[in-house]
Amino acid sequence: MKKLMSILGSVALVCLVLTNCSSQPSDFDNALVSTERPKIVLCVDINPSGPKDAREFLDRLPGCGREFDVELELLSEDQAKRSAQITRIRTEIMAGKGPDVFICYISPKESMGESLFRYPEKSMLNRVFLPLDEYIAKAQYMKMDELLPVVMEAGKGKEGQMVLPLSYELNVMLVDTAQYTLSQELPSSWEEMLTSQDPILAYAASSQQYSHILGYLADFEAEELNFTEEELLAWAEQKTLMRSRLEESNFRNGDCLEAVVWGYGNPKLYDARLDDSAPVYTAIPPYNLQGGVTASVTTFAAINRNTQNPDTAFLLLDVLLSKQTQQNSEIYSWLLGMPTHMDLGKSSDMAKSPGGFWYMNEGNYQNYLEMRDKINVVKFRTPLDDCLDHIQFRSVQEDTPLEKIVHEEYATMRMMLGES
Numbered sequence: 001m002k003k004l005m006s007i008l009g010s011v012a013l014v015c016l017v018l019t020n021c022s023s024q025p026s027d028f029d030n031a032l033v034s035t036e037r038p039k040i041v042l043c044v045d046i047n048p049s050g051p052k053d054a055r056e057f058l059d060r061l062p063g064c065g066r067e068f069d070v071e072l073e074l075l076s077e078d079q080a081k082r083s084a085q086i087t088r089i090r091t092e093i094m095a096g097k098g099p100d101v102f103i104c105y106i107s108p109k110e111s112m113g114e115s116l117f118r119y120p121e122k123s124m125l126n127r128v129f130l131p132l133d134e135y136i137a138k139a140q141y142m143k144m145d146e147l148l149p150v151v152m153e154a155g156k157g158k159e160g161q162m163v164l165p166l167s168y169e170l171n172v173m174l175v176d177t178a179q180y181t182l183s184q185e186l187p188s189s190w191e192e193m194l195t196s197q198d199p200i201l202a203y204a205a206s207s208q209q210y211s212h213i214l215g216y217l218a219d220f221e222a223e224e225l226n227f228t229e230e231e232l233l234a235w236a237e238q239k240t241l242m243r244s245r246l247e248e249s250n251f252r253n254g255d256c257l258e259a260v261v262w263g264y265g266n267p268k269l270y271d272a273r274l275d276d277s278a279p280v281y282t283a284i285p286p287y288n289l290q291g292g293v294t295a296s297v298t299t300f301a302a303i304n305r306n307t308q309n310p311d312t313a314f315l316l317l318d319v320l321l322s323k324q325t326q327q328n329s330e331i332y333s334w335l336l337g338m339p340t341h342m343d344l345g346k347s348s349d350m351a352k353s354p355g356g357f358w359y360m361n362e363g364n365y366q367n368y369l370e371m372r373d374k375i376n377v378v379k380f381r382t383p384l385d386d387c388l389d390h391i392q393f394r395s396v397q398e399d400t401p402l403e404k405i406v407h408e409e410y411a412t413m414r415m416m417l418g419e420s
Contacts, residue, residue: 038068042101043116056329101303101313102304104117106296122420125158141321162302165297169295173286178259182200200259211381212296292374297381333352
């Protein structure tokens with residue numbers, strides 16, 4: 001993650017019109033006809049290498065620069081500039097204007113700054129995004145039945161599909177069985193893992209993020225959390241107790257942790273390889289309290305309901321979600337997480353990575369499919385998740401009683417939810 005954030009940190013504030021999306025008329029002809037063509041404003045908040053990758057994507061768009069123009073706005077990593085951009089865009093949206101298309105990376109606030117859409121589910125409820133079902137039905141390039149259904153379901157609201165997830169992550173612990181052999185079969189729940197006598201399984205449960213354990217955090221329509229403060233405290237106490245036991249057993253200084261890597265977050269950027277140069281790992285599911293696995297949407301695309309050119313705006317998403325773009329586009333090479341196209345990631349269907357392609361060997365790919373089949377919760381990260389991360393961090397770094405930490409963060413979550 002630190003490596004990805006350093007890459008993302010190189011993004012500068014850029015607002016420009018891309019006039020070379022594809023074969024272009026001359027400058028003189030362009031000046032004559034540009035006012036006749038519709039213009040789409042594309043707001044991008046994921047592109048670490050600047051406008052060249054966006055230009056490479058726009059080169060894929062049939063008619064770009066001839067039948068329509070695209071103006072690109074990249075959100076800045078400079079916090080002051082970014083804040084001003086976000087305030088302006090939100091004001092424009094409220095006034096019935098704003099960019100036509102959004103491509104947004106979802107990151108922890110501390111690492112990149114505030115997200116343009118802090119609560120995507122709430123934005124769907126507030127009718128910020130254009131309903132897409134009728135456009136998807138006429139799609140020419142993307143095939144909805146080839147995109148992972150459980151992940152795409154996260155982008156649905158009362159009006160149907162409103163957001164299109166582009167990538168997602170599974171925080172799965174992978175164990176090299178050549179270095180460490182589990183002493184029991186994989187448990188079927190987080191609680192079983194937490195009480196396991198196998199230290200690796202107990203470690204996997206104790207290190208699992210609260211956000212993944214709890215699953216869906218809130219009812220955004222009712223503006224209510226899905227759990228009580230007492231329940232949150234009980235889960236925090238369980239995690240803290242197991243962490244203390246592992247530390248007392250000198251677990252972290254043992255050799256078994258050398259057998260552990262974390263996968264299915266971003267195999268194209270992480271040091272841990274999953275291809276033919278890697279062993280076939282044993283995958284330990286990141287169980288949630290509902291008995292399945294939590295996946296997090298890491299990047300999504302949507303269309304502003306205010307757009308005056310919905311058909312042209314959807315063309316961008318149609319091409320963006322196609323298999324060819326997901327497999328070959330430079331934009332996808334930088335996305336954190338797994339592509340939503342279900343076939344990508346195996347040796348016969350490699351996916352784009354910076355400077356090349358990535359894939360998983362057959363054993364690791366089959367493990368990935370098994371973990372994918374266990375997904376029963378798909379969520380967008382929000383500021384509520386930041387509060388849960390604070391509990392994890394503060395319980396280790398501070399002398400503050402755990403009960404006080406949980407109380408403070410729970411109160412903050414309730415306040416933020418009411419202001420969402």
